[in-house]
Amino acid sequence: MSNSPQQLAKASKATIQAVRGMNDLLPKDAPLWQFLEDVTREVFEQYGYCLMRTPIVEPTPLYVRSLGEVTDVVEKEMYSFEDGLSGEKLTLRPEATAGLVRAAIEHNLLYDGPKRIWTWGPMFRHERPQKGRYRQFHQFGVEALGFAGPDVDAEQITMLARLWKRLGFSNIELQINSIGDLAARKAHRDALVVYFEAHQDQLDEDAKRRLYTNPLRTLDSKNPKMQDLANAAPKLADYLGEAERAHFDGVKSRLDAAGVVYQVNPRLVRGFDYYNRTVFEFIGRGNDWELAIAGGGRYDGLVEKMGGKPAPSCGFGIGVERVIMLLQETRQPSSSMLDAYVVYAAEAEAQACGIAEQLRDCGLAVAVHGAADGGIGSFKSQMKKADGSGARFAIILGSDELATGKISLKNLADGEQALATLDEAILLLQSISSPST
């Protein structure tokens, strides 16, 4: 019904836009993303985490089983559809953990012991878009599968703290909490429901709606009228057993030892059902916003629940777009990676391309001038382009250079220009070329 011939005809005239909440990464923003990807990979590798990748599309039941049937994500935010060709029920992944766990089980990844892994890519959730919240967004996902002790919890939190430091962030807040094991959570939840039922008359609309679905959220209510009620409610901490408390203490003492500053937030919870014990969240603050930039926790039962052998685990996700927002506020745009920009007269066009190829053979980054209209333009306009490209040097090929068999090499930073042979130019360019190329 949404694609009547009339509507299609109309649509065919209008320009086609990107799907709502799904953004293009434009060239001007790419360097920042690449910087973040590079630094993140380096930090993860420092801790022995290995890259792996899973498909963007998974069978829908994977998420229903792992995240929990009554979670918001599963109930109303998943891009689920039926493959018209096979009839399979599929879902665009809303998070990374379930797919990684599925793959770990499918390939028996844990047969010779626990594994530290990470991944990265787009995730999809059908929410109303806002700043820092998109329908296609990107996450780094990190999982330590098969580790039972509090050491990996602390390791991952410490790793994130190191990442923020490497990225130059200072205004990051860390909140941690223990939500206990399943039994403790269930006992606490039941007590909460009983408590709220006994105070039905004081509940606001949200609280009533969430009474049986997500009573924990009511503890976090922003409604001032609910504060007293929430404060007097049963506390999760009182339901934690000895082992759970010891685990949490283990995490905290390791963070203390590593010098990682944190705040215990007894109301911190996660949106997915599979979490237990340690949960944590890093809050980033920009000029006019405050959002979680990374969050995670322990999920001791998930691997077993998904059909694998029991493998207590811990993991987290980083919101790439949100980290990029912070980077945009704290970092200057990075400079071009070009070593040279070739400017040439019409009769030197063939030589320009040839010389550029020879320079690239030597590992240099070289752009050859090209104009929108297919011509090449004056030397003046070519030099403007050379300047705008951010290249360190301009290589000038005109009739004079052709006649002498040399090239002119102009340092765009200080304006120095000299004639040189190609070999001399290569040596000079290599000596100032950035080592990463």
Next chain:
RNA sequence: GUGGCCGUGGUGUAGCGGUUAGCACUACGGAUUGUGAUUCCGUCAGCGAGGGUUCGAUUCCCUUCGGCCACCCCA
């Protein structure tokens, strides 16, 4: 998903029933022989889309698409 605010060249904006839709930045071209700045001159480029009201709509109304904010939730 609910409620609210908002869509003017690539960017930031002025105008708000009849205007050649103004300004700034950017881009492009030029200011004597083959050279990046500044300055000066010039040029390109816009009312998100679709209906309606009207003699006439960028301006008013509706729908839609998109952005942002709050809620919800979360990275």
